[in-house]
Amino acid sequence: MTPFELAEPKTLKEAVGLLDADDPTVRPIAGGTALMLMMKAGVFRPSKLVSLRAIKELTSIEIVKGELTVGATTPLAVLEHSEAVRMHAPVITRALRTLSNIRVRNVATVGGALAHADPHMDLPPVLIALGARVVVQGRSGARTIPVADLFAGYFETVLAKDELIASLIVPAQDGRRAAYLKCTTRAVHDWPALGVAVSVAADGKAIKNASIVISAATETPMRMSAAEKAASGATDDAALRRAGDAAAAEAELISDGQGSAAYKKELVRVYVARALRAALGAA
Amino acid sequence: MRTIHFTLNDEAVSAQAAEHHSIVDVLRDRFDLFGARESCAQGLCGCCTVLVDGTAVSGCLYLAAFVDGKTVTTIEGLAQNGKLTPIQEAFLETGATQCGFCTPGFVLMAGQLLAAHPDPDDEEIRHYLSGNLCRCAAYPEIIAAVKLAAGKLRAGRL
Structure with missing residues (x-):
């Protein structure tokens, strides 16, 4: 890692004051686990880090x-x-x-x-x-x-x-049920090739107001609105699979070290249905 | 450069450290403590495990400046008056060390596990130690060591 300055403000206000809107080499650091990796890899060379660790509030x-x-x-x-x-x-x-x-x-x-x-x-x-x-x-x-x-x-x-x-x-979840599933392709602690988070209101056995989000396979975490529509009213496995198909069709997938876009498309298809099923059975 | 003051293995110490140095750098360069080793350098393997205020951290991802005013425990600080802890004894007795490179991390993490779960089953041990890698693959012996240590610690509390 290259040398940098380290500021340790005591309040949030002081910390914000130490940042610089125009200087990307000044950044906040809290736990630092992710930032340390970037600094070690040389992809981030800070001039100053503003530690948030002393801020009790x-x-x-x-x-x-x-x-x-x-x-x-x-x-x-x-x-x-x-x-x-x-x-x-x-x-x-x-x-x-x-x-x-x-x-x-x-x-x-x-x-x-x-x-x-x-x-x-x-x-x-x-x-x-x-x-x-x-x-x-x-x-x-x-x-x-x-x-x-x-x-x-x-x-x-x-x-x-x-x-x-x-x-x-x-916010209050008002009885909604949620599940998060991820698929790691090499080791259990590896970055996932796909993450799927779902939250559903379940009226008896039918899904209502599903929120379906995928991550890792896309550039940012994304809500899958076509899949959410397809999941509405779903009661059986066939309907859950249709939601998975809808997500696989709408997701803009990226290839990376964890898997190709084509592979992730199949993962999305399977994992969205699986996550909805898990949410129905979850607290 | 700055001077950091902390408690290292029950002793009050201070050291000069650059802002970009990790706690592992400082332990090795200023205190000749080599039990915490940087291996994967990504917080995945557990070889650099140290305890900060009693909590396990990956020393390779932890800036030395952040231990100022805190308590740091390394593998070298566990034995008292030359007597190994029950966990260290159990690792030796079960042959869980093999080459020994990962052992300090496993021993420290096992200590954290047994403090929280005095009688862990295999699943709990595997879950808790899944962030520690042993390239000799002595995992069966390590699990046996943790169970043996759990028994020793429970017996010691009776």
Whole structure:
């Protein structure tokens, strides 16, 4: 790694002030697990990193007016073991269990898992399916962005260089059921070739208002609206498979080290149906 | 460069560290501690495991500057007065070490596992240690070692 400056502000406001809207070599660092990989590989050579570790106001998990609110620098392991999270959206707890490994989860943060915008990450599709949003702090105030609108491209978000994710809000799920499945093609902890997150309202046995999101196989996590339409009212395996077919037809897939676009298309077909089935049987 | 102050294996220490140095760099270069080794350099293999304030981290992905004011435990800090811990003994007794390169990481992670789950089954052991790689593939012996260690620790608590 090449040398850089390290700033350690104590407040969110101070941290935002240390960022620079016009300088991409100045970046925030929290857990740092993803950023360290980029710096080691030489694809990111910072002039200055602004550590968010000393900011106490960003580490909390609370239920506020029925919504789960998580501070951006909360480590993923804390989220994984939080009873409040498990009660509110157990799919988050289940997804975290297979997110990287325990040491990484001890250090990596919720905000980092979103701001890094690597499409292979597990939390973004799950949070989009749950209708989550982030509160973003900038110099002139805060704004709220649905996680579904956060990603602008491969490793890119809509955040300005001097904005920080302050917190994540997951709305009440009102009995909706959700599931996240991923397919890793080499080893269990590898980046997935495909992630599928679904959330459904189930009226008796029929699916209503499905939210279907795929990740890793696409440039950013994407909602599959044709598949969502196809899943509406689905009660049997044949209907779930039709939703899988619709997703395979509409997804704009990318080839990478985890698999070719043609291979991922078949994965989408199978995993979307499988995830819907899992959600119907899930809490 | 900055001076970092921390507790290393029960001893208050300070060291000069560059902002871009990892804790593994500092342990090796300033303290001659070689038990945490950078192997995959991506946080996947567990060979660089150290405990920061009692929690396992991948030392290769952890900036040295971030341990300022904290407590760091390495494999060298486990034995007390030359006496190995029950987990270390169990690894030796079951032949779970083989070449030994990954052993410090496995021993430290096993300690974390057994603190949280004193009587783990095979599935829990596999899940917990799935982020540690052994290129000798001594996995069956490692699982046996963790179970033996669990028994030793439970017996010690009686």
